[in-house]
Amino acid sequence: MSVARTIQDQLERASWIRRMFEEGIRLRRERGAENVFDFTLGNPEVEPPEAVIAALRRVVDENRPHSHGYMPNAGFPAVRQVVARRLAARTGLGFTADDVLMTVGAAGAINTLLKAILDPGDEVIVLNPYFPEYRFYIENHAGRVVPVETDDGFQPDVARIAAAITPRTRAIILNSPNNPTGVVYPEAVLRELNEIVRDPVIVIADEPYRPLVFDAIEPPETLRLIERSAVAWSWSKAMALAGERIGYLALSPRLHELAALRGACTFTNRILGYINAPAIWQWVVAEVPDATVDVAPYQAKRDLLCDALAAMGYHAPRPQGSFYCFPHTPIDDDVAFIRRLQQEGILAVPGSGFGRGGYMRLSLTIARQDLERSLPGFERALRQP
Numbered sequence: 001m002s003v004a005r006t007i008q009d010q011l012e013r014a015s016w017i018r019r020m021f022e023e024g025i026r027l028r029r030e031r032g033a034e035n036v037f038d039f040t041l042g043n044p045e046v047e048p049p050e051a052v053i054a055a056l057r058r059v060v061d062e063n064r065p066h067s068h069g070y071m072p073n074a075g076f077p078a079v080r081q082v083v084a085r086r087l088a089a090r091t092g093l094g095f096t097a098d099d100v101l102m103t104v105g106a107a108g109a110i111n112t113l114l115k116a117i118l119d120p121g122d123e124v125i126v127l128n129p130y131f132p133e134y135r136f137y138i139e140n141h142a143g144r145v146v147p148v149e150t151d152d153g154f155q156p157d158v159a160r161i162a163a164a165i166t167p168r169t170r171a172i173i174l175n176s177p178n179n180p181t182g183v184v185y186p187e188a189v190l191r192e193l194n195e196i197v198r199d200p201v202i203v204i205a206d207e208p209y210r211p212l213v214f215d216a217i218e219p220p221e222t223l224r225l226i227e228r229s230a231v232a233w234s235w236s237k238a239m240a241l242a243g244e245r246i247g248y249l250a251l252s253p254r255l256h257e258l259a260a261l262r263g264a265c266t267f268t269n270r271i272l273g274y275i276n277a278p279a280i281w282q283w284v285v286a287e288v289p290d291a292t293v294d295v296a297p298y299q300a301k302r303d304l305l306c307d308a309l310a311a312m313g314y315h316a317p318r319p320q321g322s323f324y325c326f327p328h329t330p331i332d333d334d335v336a337f338i339r340r341l342q343q344e345g346i347l348a349v350p351g352s353g354f355g356r357g358g359y360m361r362l363s364l365t366i367a368r369q370d371l372e373r374s375l376p377g378f379e380r381a382l383r384q385p
């Protein structure tokens with residue numbers, strides 16, 4: 001067998017995703033695509049804002065010399081300058097272009113940083129439930145995943161995190177607004193975390209959902225509140241550009257090892273084979289860095305879904321951000337309940353896929369009319385003896 005054992009093991013652990021995908025294909029074949037209600041996708045439902053497409057046209061039409069070639073591995077300095085100015089304004093910290101690396105999405109940013117800081121066996125704390133790809137990102141660089149349970153409201157339990165820190169801990173990954181729970185971490189929690197994060201630990205704030213928040217809440221600034229932090233940012237969700245792979249890694253100017261880290265990350269971004277973030281999209285986001293998709297349709301679907309589920313008797317807290325709801329499953333065995341939903345043509349992700357059984361993740365990227373048509377199926381699945 002030529003496939004490495006590590007990859008075979010990882011494929012096996014990730015096989016539930018493939019099984020769900022296959023189940024979706026089977027259901028569509030049996031019932032017709034119009035009778036399958038897919039709540040599993042993390043792909044933005046909306047199109048990129050007009051301003052983004054207009055900026056793309058301008059960049060293409062301008063056709064600046066050397067705009068498609070290699071560049072410094074960290075990205076075009078002028079683009080990083082635009083990002084740094086915004087970060088400085090938001091956080092009050094002295095960000096410069098050197099503290100910003102343009103990356104292949106948030107996934108590229110996280111891998112670039114982990115590669116730069118992990119030696120084999122070093123530990124990375126993730127907060128359960130968590131985005132399952134983190135495990136593979138950490139293992140990519142021979143790190144060890146240390147899951148720490150969140151509290152009943154899915155907020156970080158700072159005492160538990162402190163207890164999990166060992167001499168081998170190098171990073172804590174935070175994700176707010178959160179996939180899968182939709183919670184946003186408040187300022188007080190980030191301040192408490194700042195008290196326990198000491199050299200060499202770095203908080204990696206994975207924030208691709210930051211602009212996707214409801215009820216006009218504003219997520220607190222991790223870079224301002226946690227001294228030893230870095231942000232993995234992406235325009236995948238903010239601008240509905242997931243396939244274009246554009247984001248950045250911002251290293252806090254307060255990290256004492258900043259100069260070494262900048263150099264290391266520029267190098268790891270290169271040797272991971274990314275080389276640099278896509279050139280044309282760097283120019284586009286620099287033209288309209290704050291353009292954001294309209295969150296109103298997501299919020300309307302959140303209200304519709306959570307209200308309807310609650311009226312039926314589900315325990316379905318409202319997410320504050322991201323585009324996921326994470327209700328309790330009415331029976332403890334979430335996988336068994338997901339099967340019940342499948343009998344109703346509804347595809348959902350079991351909470352156990354994120355490390356927390358007894359829940360299910362429902363993505364608000366589903367079209368509104370499909371959401372509406374799916375509701376009787378949720379009711380029948382709940383009433384099933």
Ligand SMILES: Cc1ncc(COP(=O)(O)O)c(C=O)c1O
Nearest residue numbers: 042105106107131175179234236
């Ligand atoms: C929590 C979280 N982090 C990172 C990513 C990857 O984002 P990107 O497409 O920017 O690499 C995703 C994508 O779904 C995500 O949900």
